[in-house]
Amino acid sequence: MQKIKTLLGIVSAALLTFNSFSFAGEGEAKKWVNDEFQPSTISKSKQMKEMKWFVNAAKPYAGMEINVLSEGIPTHTYESKTLTKAFEEITGIKVNHQILGEGEVVQAVQTQMQTGRNLYDGYINDSDLIGTHARLQLAVNLTKWMAGEGKDVTLPTLDVDDFIGKSFTTGPDGDLYQLPDQQFANLYWFRKDWFDRPEIKEGFKAKYGYDLGVPVNWSAYEDIAEYFTDDVKNIDGVRVYGHMDYGKRAPDLGWRMTDAWLSMAGAGSVGMPNGVPVDEWGIRMESGSCNPAGASVSRGGAANGPAAVYAIRKWDEWLRQYAPPGAAAMDFYQSLPALSSGNVAQQIFWYTAFTASMVAPKSSGNKTVDDNGTPLWRMGPSPKGPYWDEGMKLGYQDAGSWTLFKSTPVDRRKAAWLFAQFTVSKTVSLKKSHVGLTIIRDSDINHKSFTTRAPKLGGLVEFYRSPNRVLWSPTGINVPDYPKLAQIWWQQIGDVNSGAFTPQQAMDRLAEEMDLVMSRMEAADKANKTYGGCGPRLNPEKDASHWLNQAGSPKAKRDEKPKGKTVAYEDAWK
Known part of the structure; x- marks a missing residue:
């Protein structure tokens, strides 16, 4: 009797497992292709070919439950x-995608790297950690993975060269360590409807001697901030300000x-995607080397040089003088x-990740679109500071990228890799781009659907179609250990906002x-090749004059x- 009960239990469990993914397959894929994954840069027949590949590649992992972050x-x-x-309906693999x-997220990544415990099977982790991953070799080298152990679960139509952020996720060895999942830039934002008002334009030119427009340099940005805050003051009965930022002593300040x-x-120095030898963190690493040489000016870095101090001083001054109370x-x-809320004229540091919320309808409380949903604002190129030189990067571009770790069991890693590729496949990518407006593929941004939508997106399409988009890039390979170094920034700079220290x-x-x-880190690397x-x-260390009297940073x-x-504005992206 006991044997029968045991047998029945096994059969029941097997049926439950079977039922959880028995409907996975091409029929479900066709439903998703027709009902959700439109538009696409590829035909429906090619979409179905991709989905059939996922169905077959996932068969060994059907019924598995994985976790990503x-x-x-x-x-x-x-x-x-x-x-x-x-993905679950098509492949039978259940994914718990935690946010x-x-x-x-950085803390979880750091914990998994330090302990070797598999906290998550896959991460969408900023490419800012590319220098960390390439050096520690705890993340999976995707170039080698796709050609070797992960070849059987690598999508033949992935088309890595179509990803506009591929260079951001490539290590000093030329190999890919992360696969871009979403991408957004940090650009200039302004109320074009206010800038176009004749009385505001005339008043600005009378005071400053040049036309009101998209600021090319920080001097113009400061003049515009001052003008709207101290001269214009009110627009349509609303008190307005010429700048917006934040300053609380918290990790996001870093x-x-x-x-x-x-x-x-x-x-920093001239160089793409990051300055060589000095990057935007002020860390020096000579061309052809993979060894950072210092952040202080006394070691050839620039983190406490005149340009860096100027940058922090202006952040603090503008925040206090021109931003809302x-x-x-x-x-x-x-x-x-x-x-x-509709009381800010411009912002020098604005993430395009929030374009989707800024084009929300007026009925939702968004005061920066008209009755037809057309933005009253535009995004433009970031203004240049007085230390900026031609050939330098101009701003930041985030590339949240799929990252796998060697500490993840291979079967779970393969299932996570399948999901990662699914989210960025050509079948899915264009629709996802229209939802989140964080575009990762050249084929997506150049699709006719974005041409049609461009007037409603305030300059996003123009930015990503501009050849100048390469001037915006993430943290690069000079930063040897992002989690360890990043936490220093908010604590020290927060002390400027509190008044405890000067810039x-x-x-x-x-x-x-x-x-x-x-x-x-140097001691650990010399001792253990960490x-x-x-x-x-x-x-x-040398006297600062040794470095400051030389050309470059x-x-x-x-x-x-x-x-x-x-x-x-019409000429801003040219």
Whole structure:
């Protein structure tokens, strides 16, 4: 009797497992292709061919349940709620796609790297960690994975060369370590309807001697901020301000700065996608080397040089003088509703990830679109600081990218890789791009559906179709260990906002602490090859004049208030 009961239990369990994925297959794929994954850059027949490949490749993993992690933006919400459902119905693999804050994602990544415990089977992790992953060799080298152990689960039509952020996820060895999943830039945002008002234009030119328009340099941005805050003051009965930002001493203040604020001011060197030898963090790494040499000016870095100090000083001054009351006490998330409330004229540092919410209808409370849903605002190129030189990167571009770890069991890693590719496949990618507006493929941004939609997106399409988009890039390979170094920034710069330290004092402390942390990395790498021989090798300290008197970065003090310069919006992306 007991044997019968045991047998029945086994059969019941098997039936439950079978039922959970017995409907996976081409019929379900056809439903999703017809009902959800339109438009697409490929024909329905080619979409079905891709989906048939997923059905067959997933068969060994059908019934498996895996866990992946990402930060919270609309693109990942779509993946978590819609694409997991589609993937399970088509392949029989259940995906728990968890969403946490960006800092918590980095913490989870760091914990898995340090402990070797498999917390998640896949991560959508910023490509800012490319220097970390390439050195520690704890993340899977995707180039080798796709050609070797993961070949049987690598989509033949993945078309890696179609990804516009491929260079961001490529290590110093030329291999791919992460696969872009979503991408957004940090651009200039302004109320074009206000800038176009004749009385506002006339008043600005009378005071400053040049036309009101998209600011080309920081001097013009400052003039416009001052003008709207102190001269215009009120528009249609609403008190308006010429700038928006945030300053609370919290982790998001760190990536407010490491997301290329210093580079926008001009602190780094010429070079794409990041400065060589000095990047936007102020870290020096010589061309052809994989060993960071220091962040302090005394070691050839630029984290506490004149350009970096200027950048922090202007962030602090503008926040206090031209932003709405209370902005200095806000964190990133608290500051987000400010633009849609309709009382800010411009913002120098605005993430295009929030385009979807900024084109929400007027009925939702968005005061920056007209009755037809057309934006009253536009996005333009980031203004250049006085230390910026031709050939430098101009701003930041986030590339949240699929990252796999060697500590994940191979079968779970393969199932996660299948889901990762599903979310970026040509079958799915264009529709996902229209939902989250975080475009990753050249074929997507050049599709006719984005040509049609462009007037409703405030300049997003124009940016991604511009050859100049390469001037915006993520953190690069000079940063040897992102989690360890990133946490230094918000703590030191938060002390500027509190008044505890001047910008120079704060950046001196920041550069010194980064060098200290990198010296420990250097010792570990020399002793144990912790960073694969590519850990820091710090330069000996010299007087700052040794470096500041040389060409390139770090740069000696310049005229920090040249005449303001603007350009008409219609010419801004040319």
